[in-house]
Amino acid sequence: DAGVIQSPRHEVTEMGQEVTLRCKPISGHNSLFWYRQTMMRGLELLIYFNNNVPIDDSGMPEDRFSAKMPNASFSTLKIQPSEPRDSAVYFCASSLWDTPGGYTFGSGTRLTVV
């Protein structure tokens, strides 16, 4: 397995534009998590899915953020419209439901909004 795959690796966009980040979890994993990493706040949980169903989106900062998981092998995180304060590294992670084994993280997408 290639692990959790995120795309793009880097994204630079102008303020006001729509940004879509993509994640392919490990095959067979049924939980998927989106995190945002910044120097000031560390790793923040944005939203997570179990069996493609959103369970907790209380970490999504604003209505400008939305996430979907249309099937077990794909998820998107969308920001519309984007703002400079959204600049961060966005990580996707997957795991088996209720496993003590921890998560497998993707390489992250570094988003810069100018």
Add this chain to the structure above:
Amino acid sequence: AQRVTQPEKLLSVFKGAPVELKCNYSYSGSPELFWYVQYSRQRLQLLLRHISRESIKGFTADLNKGETSFHLKKPFAQEEDSAMYYCALRAGTALIFGKGTTLSVSS
């Protein structure tokens, strides 16, 4: 409230010195705790979990429920240990992470 606190943003030590990365948590249930590590330009990876009571790369961590702590220790630091370390608490399915501590080991 569920919370993980890592009080040090940066810890600098010399090679061969002992290392202790502090982690305190707040959780009403039975805690399950982890340490993750992120080396430069690499993805986050699981270092160890308290239920396994294991030692990975010379690191150990003991859960102290009385002090609500899960400090990460290594008796002799190596330069290759330089990385960002995150303590995490499992709350339901999701992990709550601390803000992380950067460990810098110099010769």
